[in-house]
Each structure stands twice: as structure tokens, then as C-alpha cells.
Amino acid sequence: MTTATRSTGYAGTLALTALTPIVWGSTYAVTTEFLPPDRPLFTALMRALPAGVLLLALTRVLPHGKWLGRAAVLGVLNIGAFFPLLFLAAYRLPGGVAGVLGAVAPMFALGFAAVLLAEAPTRRKVIAGVVGVLGVSLVVLRGTVELDLLGVLAGLAGAASMGAGTVLTKKWGRPDGVGPLAMTGWQLTAGGLFIVPLAVLIEGAPPALDGQAVGGYLYLGVIGTALAYWLWVRGISRVSATSVSFLGLLSPVSAAVIGWIALGQALTALQIAGLGIALAATVFGQLPSKPVEAQRVLPVVPRGDAEREAKPIAPELVSVARS
Known part of the structure; x- marks a missing residue:
């Protein structure tokens, strides 16, 4: 496989994986416009558990052995703990602070x-992480803010949970013969089951649902969770975990653009600048380290062997190092 082919495949995988945070950016608009208010844990449960059960039914593959524990850990980190912490931060912190804390996930x-x-x-990725937080801050922060300690801790813990889950997903990989769709189903089911007792204890019985709410939950479950997390898990298996984590900066960018287009929310010049900075940080975080130059590998030819020296030597390309 040539270097160009590998680079094209790598870029294509990143582009597909980037659809996940872009879709996640629509969660705010769907939640505020279609779903029952003040039911964040029920919403998290409806996003995760039905989608996980659906994928289990489609793939008909269940974890066993050491993967029972691993699936549970990944499900809690990426779903079960991440969703409640995210919502707790959003409810206790003023406009956009939770989004800024979430943007710290690449640093974790x-x-x-x-x-x-x-x-x-690498220095490049550390700089990209700091610049990304700055860009998101310009997009979501408004005026003076008062910070709630519990909310800040929840936001940071949520970012750390997602960062750890992304890296562990890369470290553990997948069992032989198990695809990313089955792995996604394992994690969503485990995370959803973790949320069930929290939702019951904190929010009580499920709310009554109308047609709009059912449609909103179907969108979040099928598109925003099952499909989106499948692309995310697939991307982690093929590219650097840190590169994938930087794509998360696209989520607040997507949310701001959707709010502007679909909800009529105005964007200030400072917010537009923040969008550009966050996008630049996302791209900067994907750039590889200095590639290894294509080299012509020459065998050692004994002196005086004219016939052997006259034979053409086929070049071999050294693979490009990925960040």
C-alpha cells in the first residue's frame, strides 16, 4: 500500500469519525425543542439503553470472559458516568461553562x-488542546460567570471519563471476530444499565411522552447514539486515540451553528472567531508528526560484481509515522 493510499484512508476515517461530534452538537436543539424538560437522566437512559439493546439484537454477539468486565468499564466511562456528569455540570453551571470544561477532554x-x-x-497536540479550549470559550461563554464547585468538578470528571474511555477503547481493542458495531452495543447497554437506578432514584417514574418526544428520542437513540457511537468506536480502532479526542471540539461548534440556523440564535463576531479557532485547533490536533521520507533501500553490493550492480533495484516505501 502506497503512502498516498494510506494518507487518503487515514483522512477518510477521520472525516467519518468527525460526523460523531457534529451529530452530538444537535443534542441541545433536539432536547430543548422536542423532549420533556428537566429529565436529563431519563434522556440519557433513552439515548443509551434502547440503542444498545438494538445493536445487541442485530449483531447477536455477547461479551464473555475478561470482556464482560472490560465492556462494563468502557460502558460506564463512555456512557454511564459521562452522561450524568455532563448533565450535572450543565445544570449547575451558567451558560457554556460546562462546554468549556468538556473541551478539556483532549488534554485528559x-x-x-x-x-x-x-x-x-507532542508539543503540537498540547498547543492544539489549549487553543481548542480558548476557541470553545469564545463560542459559549457570556459575560461574567459564577462558578459552582460541584458543577466544575462534575464537568472535569465528565471530560476525564470520556478521555479515559477513549484511550482504554484504543488500548484494549476488540476481541477476535468482533466488529465495532457489537462493541458499541456492549458499551451502550452497560452504560444504560448503569444509569437506570440513578434515573429512578433521582427523577422517579418516566414522564408521559407525546409524538414529538418519541420522535426526538428515536433521533437521539438511533442517529445521535447508535450510529454516532459506532463511528466513534470504529474511528478509535483505526487512528490515534488522541487524534480522535480532538474531534470532540467539533461538538460545541456544531451546536452553535445549528442554534444559529435552526433556532435563530445570533452569533457575535467574537463567537465566529471562536468557531474558527476551535476548527483550527481540531485540524492542528490531527496533523501527523514529521513523516518518514520515502527511502530507496539499497542492498550492499560486493565490489567488482558488475553484473549484480547492473540489475535495477526496486524502491520500498517506509510507512508514514502517525501521531
Whole structure:
């Protein structure tokens, strides 16, 4: 496989994986316009568990052995703990602060990757992480803010949970013969089951649902969760975990654009600048380290062997190092 082919395949995988945070950006608009108010845990449950059960039914593959524990851990980190922490931060913090804390996830991923995957954080990715937080801050923050300690801790814990789940998904990979669709089903089911007792204890009985709510939950479950998380798990298996984590910066960008187009929300010049900075940080975080130059490998030819020297030597390309 040529270097160009590999680069094209890598870029294509990143582009498909980037659809996940773009779709996640629609969650706010769908939640506020179609779903029952003040039921974040029920919404998280409806996003995760039905989608997970659906994927289990489609793939008919269940975890066994050590993967029972691994699926549970990944389900809690990526879904079961992440969703409630995200909603807790959003409810306790003023406009956009939770989004800024969520943008710290790539920095957590860099740290976890250094420990668990022996991937030393490059200067480029550290800079991209800091710039990404700055860009998201310009998009979502408004005026002066008062910080709630519990909300800040929940936001940071949610970002750390997602970062750890992304890196562990990369570290553990998948069992032989198990595809990303089955892995997604395992995680969504485990995460959804983790949320069930929290939703019952904190929010009580499920609310009454009208046609709009049913449609909203179907969208979040099928498109925003089953399909989106399948693309996410697939991307993690094919590219660097830290590169995938930087794509999460697209979520607040997507949310702002959808709010502007679909909900009529105005964007200030500062917000537009923030969108550009966040997008630049996302791209900057994907750039590979210096590629290894294509080299012509020459065998050692004994002096005086004129016939052997006259034979053409086929070049071999050294694979491009990925960040």
C-alpha cells in the first residue's frame, strides 16, 4: 500500500469519525425543542439503553470472559458516568461553562495516552488542546460567570471519563471476530444499565411522552447514539486515540451553528472567531508528526560484481509515522 493510499484512508476515517461530534452538537436543539424538560437522566437512559439493546439484537454477539468486565468499564466511562456528569455540570453551571470544561477532554486523553499507551504528548497536540479550549470559550461563554464547585468538578470528571474511555477503547481493542458495531452495543447497554437506578432514584417514574418526544428520542437513540457511537468506536480502532479526542471540539461548534440556523440564535463576531479557532485547533490536533521520507533501500553490493550492480533495484516505501 502506497503512502498516498494510506494518507487518503487515514483522512477518510477521520472525516467519518468527525460526523460523531457534529451529530452530538444537535443534542441541545433536539432536547430543548422536542423532549420533556428537566429529565436529563431519563434522556440519557433513552439515548443509551434502547440503542444498545438494538445493536445487541442485530449483531447477536455477547461479551464473555475478561470482556464482560472490560465492556462494563468502557460502558460506564463512555456512557454511564459521562452522561450524568455532563448533565450535572450543565445544570449547575451558567451558560457554556460546562462546554468549556468538556473541551478539556483532549488534554485528559493526552495524559491517559501517555500512561496507558506510552504515547508521549507532542508539543503540537498540547498547543492544539489549549487553543481548542480558548476557541470553545469564545463560542459559549457570556459575560461574567459564577462558578459552582460541584458543577466544575462534575464537568472535569465528565471530560476525564470520556478521555479515559477513549484511550482504554484504543488500548484494549476488540476481541477476535468482533466488529465495532457489537462493541458499541456492549458499551451502550452497560452504560444504560448503569444509569437506570440513578434515573429512578433521582427523577422517579418516566414522564408521559407525546409524538414529538418519541420522535426526538428515536433521533437521539438511533442517529445521535447508535450510529454516532459506532463511528466513534470504529474511528478509535483505526487512528490515534488522541487524534480522535480532538474531534470532540467539533461538538460545541456544531451546536452553535445549528442554534444559529435552526433556532435563530445570533452569533457575535467574537463567537465566529471562536468557531474558527476551535476548527483550527481540531485540524492542528490531527496533523501527523514529521513523516518518514520515502527511502530507496539499497542492498550492499560486493565490489567488482558488475553484473549484480547492473540489475535495477526496486524502491520500498517506509510507512508514514502517525501521531
